[in-house]
Amino acid sequence: MPFLVIPFPAFQPVLISVGPFAIRWYALAYIFGILFGWLYARALIRREALWGGKPPFTVADYDDFIVWVTLGIVLGGRIGYVLFYNLPQFAAHPLEILEVWKGGMSFHGGFTGCVLAVILFGYRRGISILSLGDVTCAVGPIGLFLGRLANFVNGELWGRPTDVPWAMIFPNGGPIPRHPSQLYEAMLEGLVLLILLAIAIRMGALKRPGLIIGLFAMFYAVMRTFCEFFREPDVQLGFLWNTGLTMGMLLSVPLFLAGVGFAALALRNPKRA
Numbered sequence: 001m002p003f004l005v006i007p008f009p010a011f012q013p014v015l016i017s018v019g020p021f022a023i024r025w026y027a028l029a030y031i032f033g034i035l036f037g038w039l040y041a042r043a044l045i046r047r048e049a050l051w052g053g054k055p056p057f058t059v060a061d062y063d064d065f066i067v068w069v070t071l072g073i074v075l076g077g078r079i080g081y082v083l084f085y086n087l088p089q090f091a092a093h094p095l096e097i098l099e100v101w102k103g104g105m106s107f108h109g110g111f112t113g114c115v116l117a118v119i120l121f122g123y124r125r126g127i128s129i130l131s132l133g134d135v136t137c138a139v140g141p142i143g144l145f146l147g148r149l150a151n152f153v154n155g156e157l158w159g160r161p162t163d164v165p166w167a168m169i170f171p172n173g174g175p176i177p178r179h180p181s182q183l184y185e186a187m188l189e190g191l192v193l194l195i196l197l198a199i200a201i202r203m204g205a206l207k208r209p210g211l212i213i214g215l216f217a218m219f220y221a222v223m224r225t226f227c228e229f230f231r232e233p234d235v236q237l238g239f240l241w242n243t244g245l246t247m248g249m250l251l252s253v254p255l256f257l258a259g260v261g262f263a264a265l266a267l268r269n270p271k272r273a
Helices: 025-046 059-085 087-092 094-098 107-125 129-154 181-202 211-228 247-268
Strands: 014-018 021-024
Touching: 021 025, 025 059, 025 129, 059 087, 059 107, 059 129, 059 247, 087 094, 107 129, 107 247, 129 181, 129 211, 181 211, 211 247
Parallel strands: none
Antiparallel strands: 014 021
């Protein structure tokens, strides 16, 4: 037991409630994540110097794409959570699948939905799918940062028991001090990843279509795996096969390998000119 334990702030998951309608921090995280990501993407597209010439699509194209990627993130994230993390529960109570306001989104599912949105929109518009994916991945950490903060506000996805000085006792995590793993993920998967990708863009990564996709996938997989050592596994899953591995770690393996493939392909091809 640590000498000092930081009390968990008395957050309310609902910001405003009017009758049956409620505005939750969790929903706002998605809304503002998409909004700020969209604004950042528009700024990247406008800077021709980052592309080595005229960008492969316009700001107007990306404005139209926002609807597609929003649906991909939300539907993919929810479907991924249902399939990977709690299938027996939702199979027994299928209507609960629609209750997204209660939380329960999978990054890996959301990423898959985002990939499908990029492919379908790029094919329909006849624009570079790899470059569209690069911009989308470049702005993605903004949503990850806000989403992890929302997990912290909700007091969910808490960390493993610990005696570090900054340990917290979460309302639904029992009397045991735990790692605030949501904040670890917000910093690494959000801010640090955003900065690393911004540096790569500054160094000319957008001139090699697919490189930002690869870097995002590799960096995220490594950071997520690292954070999983501090995060309590989902109670309905626990550790996989009694090995100490978690579902988050397992799903990060193919993501990392895909990132290596995208990065290798991008570096092998000539720069945009």
